[in-house]
Amino acid sequence: MAGTPHGFARRTRGVHSNSRHGAALRKGYAMHIRRFPAAMLATIMLSAAILGAADKNSYRVTILVSNEAGEAPVLDPKLVNAWGIAASATSPWWVADNGTGYSTIYTGAGVKAALEVVVPGAPTGIVAYGGTQFQVAPGKPARFIFASEDGTISAWSPMADPTHAVVMVSDPGSIYKGLAVHGDVLFTTDFAECAVETFDGAWMEFDTPGGFQDSSIPANYCPFGIQAVGSSIFVTYALKGGKDDVAGQGHGFVREFDDNGNLLAQVADHGGLNSPWGIAMAPPDFGRFGGCLLVGNFGDGKINAYCLDDEGAFHPQGALRQARKPVVIDGLWGIGFGNNRGSGPSNVLYFAAGPDDEANGYFGKIEFVP
Template sequence: MARIARFSRTTTALAASLWLSACGGGGSPTDSGHQRADSYVMTPFVANDAAAYSPTLAAAPAFQDAWGIAIRPAGIPGHFWVVAGNKTYEYVGDVTGKTVAPCTTAGALCADLAPLAANTVTFPGWPVDIATGNPDIANNHSTGVVFNGTATSFVITQTPSAPSANTTSITAGAKFLFATNFGAIYAWTERKHADGSGYDRADTAVKVFDTRDDSTDCGQFYGLAISPTSDRLYAADFGRDTRGACNNAPAIASVSQSFRIRVFDKTLGGDGRLQEITSTVNGGHAFTNPFAADAAHIVAGDVVPWNIQLVGTHLFVMYAQVQQDPAQPVGTPWPANEVHAPGAGRLAEFDLDGKLVAVWNDGGTLNAPWGIALAPADFGGLSNTLLVGNFGDYDDGGDKGAITAFDTGSRRAVNVARNPDGTPLLIAGIWGMTFGNGDTLGDANALYFASAPNDEADGLFGVLRYPAP
């Protein structure tokens, strides 16, 4: 797939030295210890470049463009799953005062995917860099990831990898599903040993959908969500790839773009592929774009679905403004290319059938928003707010702040996450965000994030905490 061009971001030098920065300002109450209630401290755990980002856990050279992040609920053993490049990376721990095996120190984070040698799962069939013959992770990216807790949903068959104790095939519900920007969806599962001593696992995922299998499709998935009962999977399609990378791209160049949310059933077909049901949900009118004058005919400058995520029992769609295609007439949208500018994004809330619940009033604060998370009651001045990460903010100077906080009652933007000096806290290329589960996967009042500094050439997994006064 051709390089996904976006508006110019920071230079390499700036990305390395200023990957966490701030500008602007604003007032906020302080707590009794004279600490700002809306200020937070960041800790980097994993990065591809140790010299540039000083990760406290590890440097992973292939950890490029860290994007989606997902965890299991408390009480279910598992890992932080962070997707980057053509793999996932898995970590456990970081729970205050608690030692989580295989970590040996209380409060520590560590890598683990026993019994496999590496803490990664690879996505097979990845587009190849013609020059090197290796997977092309510069232009192709894993994006969204979700956990499926229902054993009878999204059932797949795969073979565990050595040295798993039992390498006979597993047929079970996928534990995690993953989206990619080239239109493929992957799934992965595991099998617990009968005596409870461990798991049989595969070190690769299984492809369960690929838009390139349909010469008139060529969609590009930038986000993924799953319903509370795991009966539906939702994907944000950021437009058809009409350039040379997708098969039969010239034949679909004149087809109306389909920037939309797509819906898939929990039951895979006999061919092991997801079954799309978009046309049958809400009478074929699910997730109608509330911001476009003509949702069926998107033009450059419209905001279109860029990510979708479940928060509580509703689905939130983050919209990004689509660029003008420089090779086409004025008004032609450029799929997979978002605008970075203050106000170049919107947020809408839908029910599980794609019926609009509300448009949230961002007040022009959103800038290519992607990640979203609901803050708990003990997250400082931003407690109980809905947090939205602005991927584009760092690029244009970030005068609005990287993480916008919405009041959940009024559905209005009310603040941003800040540094201790009151300036907006910025994280270059912030993507996925989630709070820990308070059990084995992070503290419940700590915000874990994945980001892609240096124009997505680098990757970072870290955490934001409200420090004790």
């Protein structure tokens, strides 16, 4: 793929030197350093320290809410197998509670809202929507939309039913594992049909010109997670084993498509992938991986970074680390950055998880530690 995709920032990292001149450089550096005024030298050293800190792979995980007593400051029995997370430009986080059939709502600080919304089926992906289409009833557009494993897509509008999402699409043969929205189009990952399906603003399914196809992906890997980033649609693929994924080292692919389903980039094959699902683009002030695509693994709970080179190609750059070890969040699902309003700071990564084989739930955050 030529150039840099819309919405991405190119990055260069690392400083290289020629070792043949190392001694001369060190000698010259020592001579010049004695001539620097103390204040200037202090400024240079501080700047170097700041630059070094910004490139650190050092992050801190905090569990904010759990259904288990003693696991987090906030206890919420509804938070079981917390899956997708979504927020509007100003709202708190809405979390799809797959194990209980609810959506519960939390601020970036982990404060729970009083509102609890019943969601039919076993909800997985969730998106916020601010347009006028996807109406739950005439003149009452959805504000949050959910995909479920029972093949339903449900929508919540405070004007239609403030405490229940309403089924708008039902296909008993489908298993919807993920959901994304771009403009007035919904994109779902149907694990049963091994396809990305698209719906217009009237809830009608339609075919895209490109069809979200990549012949290099084996037939036993199916679309799993999905996320709109700018004008691109990123899709993760997991090894299919019946209704669910088969976890394992290297089990996964990530692809970038345009909104017409045309392949743009083969982001990742195997490697550190392990049933990848969560996708988020990191802001520039997120440490070493600022400006990189983050992909969360459900299979092993790690979050891997894929960064663009000057030619617009993605390259694996390793996993987020805490205390010099990879961050591991058992049963990791959705990830996303705050909105600087109700869902918290834009440089803090929030997550949902279903630990203990999806029997319990976490909502938490990951912060860069300079």
